[in-house]
Amino acid sequence: MSTHDNGHEAGHDVVVHDGDALPARFENPGFEKHHPRMGDLDEHANKKSERIVVALFTISILGTLFFLIAYFVWPPGTTPVEMRRSNLALGLGLAFALLGIGTAAIHWAKALMNDHEKSEERHEQRSDDDTRAGAIEVLKDGAADSAIGRRGVLKGAMITALALFPLPIVLALIGNIGEDWNIGQLKHTMWKKGTRLTTDPVGRPVKASDVTIGSVWHIIPEGLDKEPHPLDEKAKAVVLLLRLDPRDIKREQGVGWSYDGILAFSKICTHVGCPVALYEQQTHHLLCPCHQSTFDVADGAKVIFGPAKRPLPQLPITVDDEGYLVAQSDFHQPVGPSFWERLK
CATH class of the missing domain: 2.102.10.10 (Rieske [2Fe-2S] iron-sulphur domain)
Incomplete structure (x- = not known):
């Protein structure tokens, strides 16, 4: 087997780069050994994860309710102290409303949904009809894998959190109705x-x-x-x-x-x-x-x-x-x- 200049092939299976002989291609090592989670092995741990997700959605619900209460109890006012108090209360309520939904979604995906590694070969951007139909089936399988149909409390917490969250935005818009809009x-x-x-x-x-x-x-x-x-x-x-x-x-x-x-x-x-x-x-x-x-x-x-x-x-x-x-x-x-x- 002969050796060529930097970057050129020195054999069927080896190339030379910066003086080092490297394999011309690497074999796919495959996935690492899958390690099951506690929730996969212990039903009690699985239920605990579900309760955590419910608690996080509940935090979001409480954050939204706190925002709505603060909007009426602590209006912005006209002094710096009143403005700081109102902004702090509204900001905390909105922060917990968003934080609860975001962390609940992440924990749900990591602790309750399937975590087996998968790979797909690259293909053209527009797949054939059979592949597209298969993708829809995968989405359906994902929905089934989330077990949302069997987790009534979790589903109720998620729906309530998502339903209440838009209220701070809508309330702020409604609150401006009737205000002085004389831009002149x-x-x-x-x-x-x-x-x-x-x-x-x-x-x-x-x-x-x-x-x-x-x-x-x-x-x-x-x-x-x-x-x-x-x-x-x-x-x-x-x-x-x-x-x-x-x-x-x-x-x-x-x-x-x-x-x-x-x-x-x-x-x-x-x-x-x-x-x-x-x-x-x-x-x-x-x-x-x-x-x-x-x-x-x-x-x-x-x-x-x-x-x-x-x-x-x-x-x-x-x-x-x-x-x-x-x-x-x-x-x-x-x-x-x-x-x-x-x-x-």
């Missing part, structure tokens, strides 16, 4: 003519002389930190304040909307509403950390990368008699995601 209100924020720009969260007014080139300030309307306002008002009104060299500004969204290179843009990304807060000073780019939408603040905050479809709305600003930065008006475009309906 999203076009308006607390900003108005003469409102001072103040720092978030302490509410300190900002003078134009305080803002240096390259700096970024997180801004809220004056008074937002003192008066009781709904959280969504702050969510709509938050602003990023930046200062560029006036010579670097290519375009604004409105004439005279900046002051000596100071620009103010909505902090809410126009993709799905994440806070835009990563500023690249050298390129004048604002980056959204959620999905990497990138806006060029030197060019009217237009989108230069990512899934956002429109620029960040610009807040028109100027200074008052004391040198403090103030708004000229509200935003001229609605803030937030572009899929919100907008009134023309």
Whole structure:
């Protein structure tokens, strides 16, 4: 038997690879010896596995019921504490509802159904009619192998868990019926003519002389930190304040909307509403950390990368008699995601 170069056949049954003689093909070793499970040998163990599956489906049922109770007992409310409490309760209920169904299905398959190894030869994607009919028979055999027809308690637990699980989703949808669906209100924020720009969260007014080139300030309307306002008002009104060299500004969204290179843009990304807060000073780019939408603040905050479809709305600003930065008006475009309906 002769030896050839790397990767070439050196005989009928041997090939050479990296200087090593290897078999040209390997015989199918077949399956390892099958080891029966405890449930296959002991009826008591089999029943125990069935009870475990029932218990897991019961956990799912209880999780769903807890979600439904929490939805009415602990509504989201308007304060951070109420929101955290509601989200925690709903999240725990939904987690156990899903976890119970998933782990029950896995344990059912591993402990109660047939675990004998099988193999099939590869074939064309479209099998002949006899093979397809055989596949249907295999599915029927699998259903019979699950013994769901003989396990009444297990079947009842599974059906109940699966029947109740959609309720958290349906309830949340039904709960929104009758709510305020006036999308037009999203076009308006607390900003108005003469409102001072103040720092978030302490509410300190900002003078134009305080803002240096390259700096970024997180801004809220004056008074937002003192008066009781709904959280969504702050969510709509938050602003990023930046200062560029006036010579670097290519375009604004409105004439005279900046002051000596100071620009103010909505902090809410126009993709799905994440806070835009990563500023690249050298390129004048604002980056959204959620999905990497990138806006060029030197060019009217237009989108230069990512899934956002429109620029960040610009807040028109100027200074008052004391040198403090103030708004000229509200935003001229609605803030937030572009899929919100907008009134023309």
